Amino acid sequence: NVDHELREAGVREQARLVFLTNEAQLGDFGVDGLTFEHEGFVTHSELWASSLFRERQVEAIVGAHVERVDEGTVHYETLDGEHHSLDFDFAMLLPPFGGVPLKAYDRDGEDITDQIFAPSGFMKVDADYTPRPYEEWTVDDWPETYMAPGFDNVFATGIAFAPPHQISRPRKSPNGTVIAPSPPRTGMPSGVMGKTVATTIARKITDGEDAVPLKASMGRLGAACIASSGAGLRRGTAAAMSMLPVVPDYERYETGRDLHDTRGEIGLAGHWLKLILHYLFIYKAKGRFGWHLIPE
Ligand SMILES: Cc1cc2nc3c(=O)[nH]c(=O)nc-3n(C[C@H](O)[C@H](O)[C@H](O)COP(=O)(O)OP(=O)(O)OC[C@H]3O[C@@H](n4cnc5c(N)ncnc54)[C@H](O)[C@@H]3O)c2cc1C
Numbered sequence: 001n002v003d004h005e006l007r008e009a010g011v012r013e014q015a016r017l018v019f020l021t022n023e024a025q026l027g028d029f030g031v032d033g034l035t036f037e038h039e040g041f042v043t044h045s046e047l048w049a050s051s052l053f054r055e056r057q058v059e060a061i062v063g064a065h066v067e068r069v070d071e072g073t074v075h076y077e078t079l080d081g082e083h084h085s086l087d088f089d090f091a092m093l094l095p096p097f098g099g100v101p102l103k104a105y106d107r108d109g110e111d112i113t114d115q116i117f118a119p120s121g122f123m124k125v126d127a128d129y130t131p132r133p134y135e136e137w138t139v140d141d142w143p144e145t146y147m148a149p150g151f152d153n154v155f156a157t158g159i160a161f162a163p164p165h166q167i168s169r170p171r172k173s174p175n176g177t178v179i180a181p182s183p184p185r186t187g188m189p190s191g192v193m194g195k196t197v198a199t200t201i202a203r204k205i206t207d208g209e210d211a212v213p214l215k216a217s218m219g220r221l222g223a224a225c226i227a228s229s230g231a232g233l234r235r236g237t238a239a240a241m242s243m244l245p246v247v248p249d250y251e252r253y254e255t256g257r258d259l260h261d262t263r264g265e266i267g268l269a270g271h272w273l274k275l276i277l278h279y280l281f282i283y284k285a286k287g288r289f290g291w292h293l294i295p296e
Contacts, residue, residue, distance in 0.1 A: 001228055001229060001230055001231075002017060003017055003056045003057075003058055003229070003230075004229060004230025004231075004232075004236075004237070005230070008230075008232075008235075016059070017056075017057070017058045017059065018058070018059045018060075018061060018086065018088075019053065019058050019059070019060045019061070020060075020061040020064050020066070020074070020076065020086070021060070021061070021062055021064065021181070022063070022064060022065055022179050022180060022181050023062055023063070023168070023181050024062060024063045024079060024168070024169070024171055024179075024180075025046045025062055025063075026046055026049040026050045026053060026060050026062060027044065027045030027046040027047070027048055027049030027050065028045075028046070028168050028181060029045060029049075029181075029184065029241075030166075030167060030168055030181035030182055030183055030184045031167045031168065031183070031184065031243065031246060031247075031248070032167050032168045032169060032248060032256070033045045033046055033168075034241070034243055034257065034262055034264070035255035035256070035257065035259070035262070036048075036243075036257075036259065036262040036263050036264055037259050037260075037262075037263065038263070038264060038265070042255075042259065045264065048264050052229075052239070052266060056229075061076075061078075061086070063078050063079035063080075063171065063179055064076045064077070064078050064079075064084075064179065065077045065078075065173070065177050065178075065179045066093065067083070069091070069093060072087055072088060072089070073085050073086065073087050073088070074086050074088060074091060074093075077173055077175065077177055077179070078173070078179075079171055079173050079179055080173065080174070081173045081174035081175050096182075097120070097159075097182040098120050098121045098122075099117065099118075099120060099121025099122040099123065099160065099162075100121060101121055102117065102121075104116040104117065115150075116148065117162070118162035120162060122156070122159075122160060122161055122162035122163070123148060123154075123156035123160055123161055123162060124148060124149060124156075124161075124162050125143040125145070125146045125147060125148055125149070125155070125156050125161045125162065126143045126144060126145050126146065126147055126149065127141060127142055127143040127161070127162065127163065127164040128140065128141040128164055129162070129164050131165075132165070134169050134170060137164075137165060138219075138249075138251070139217065139218075139219025139220070139245065139247050139248075139249045139251075140219070141164040141165065142163070142164060142217045142218050142219045142247055143161060143164075143217065144215035144216065144217045145196075145197075145200065145213040145214070145215055146161055146193055146196070146197050146216075147200075147213060152204075153204075155197045155200075155201075157190065157193035157194050157196075157197050158185050158189075158190030158191075158193055158194060159185050159190065161185075161193075163182075163183045163185075166180050166181070166182065166183055167183045167246075167247055167248070168180055168181055168183075183218075183247075184246075185218075186223055186225050187225070187296075188222075188223045188224055188225070188296055189216075189218055189221050189223050189246055191296030192216050192221055192296045193216050193221075194296075195296060196214045196215070196216040197214075199214050200213040200214050217245075217247075218245065218246040218247045219245050219246075219247040219249055220245050221244075221245055221246055222242060222243060222244035222245060222246070222261055223242065223243055223244075223246045224240070224241070224242040225240075225241050225242075226238050226239070226240045226241075226270055226273055226274040226277065227239045227241070228270075228271065228274055229266065229270075230271070231271065232271065233271075233272075233275075234268075235268075236268060236271030236272075237266055237267055237268055237270060237271055238266070238267075238270030238271045238273070238274045239264065239265070239266040239270060240263075240264070240265050240266070240269075240270040240273060241263065241264045242261060242262060242263050243257055243261070243262045244257055244258045244261035244262055245257065245258075280294050281294070
């Protein structure tokens, strides 16, 4: 978007544009990258994202952990353990992912925060939080009902639930700094999880103890995401991506995901699609006539 806006304003050649990310490689997206079919070829999201950056002359600094931001300078450490700094005129910094720092107490006033929340502040649900190496991670580690253990009336979905671990291979610098992207809980899976839990709660009200909770694991759910790379009805572009499932399942799919439903495209159509979804979702959020027919 910044590249697009600078070009539209006719000042692109005056700006050096840098994308600094904790992803070890471009196109990781926090989901360990994607293998997908693009115009008949099987390609990897690293190649796809890298060529988009190159085309737009955006420099990328990967595997970087921001340590400090001073007036006009960002200081960061890279995966090789080196420390660097980069001067800027304008910067946008995404803060680390974390939950709201809430405390939890049981009915006797005992502090049960550690039992309810992960150190990141996200709520523990029905995931398997046993620490395991990357090679042993499976889709079965991921939660299905989003119910807090021991509390069948407490749920956490979307951003709020504590993932069992990352999706991308975890990486540390020689100095011990963890440099890795968080698992994304984007709009579509968050919406599906929310609807699943709402249905479970409705069932609990109607069926009582016999209610069977619905399931929506990120190891089964797909996600579609449209990232704007420039608004405009004639010259806008957006990158449209879909993946199934979000958490790769190497037992079911050779590349971890269904090649047919895992795709990436960039172009004007993406912008139009994003615009249409924008109006559809606002219509849905307002609960207007037929809202429930619009999917998550
Ligand atoms: C800039 C940006 C662009 C994005 N673009 C896309 C995209 O193109 N496609 C896509 O799929 N996803 C996108 N996402 C991600 C998507 O918006 C989120 O994944 C999704 O909104 C998560 O849904 P959620 O319900 O878990 O959390 P949220 O939508 O964040 O909802 C949490 C709600 O809880 C409320 N809240 C917080 N604390 C409290 C409290 N103590 N008490 C009561 N209420 C509280 C908040 O006000 C908020 O309304 C984007 C996110 C950002 C930030």
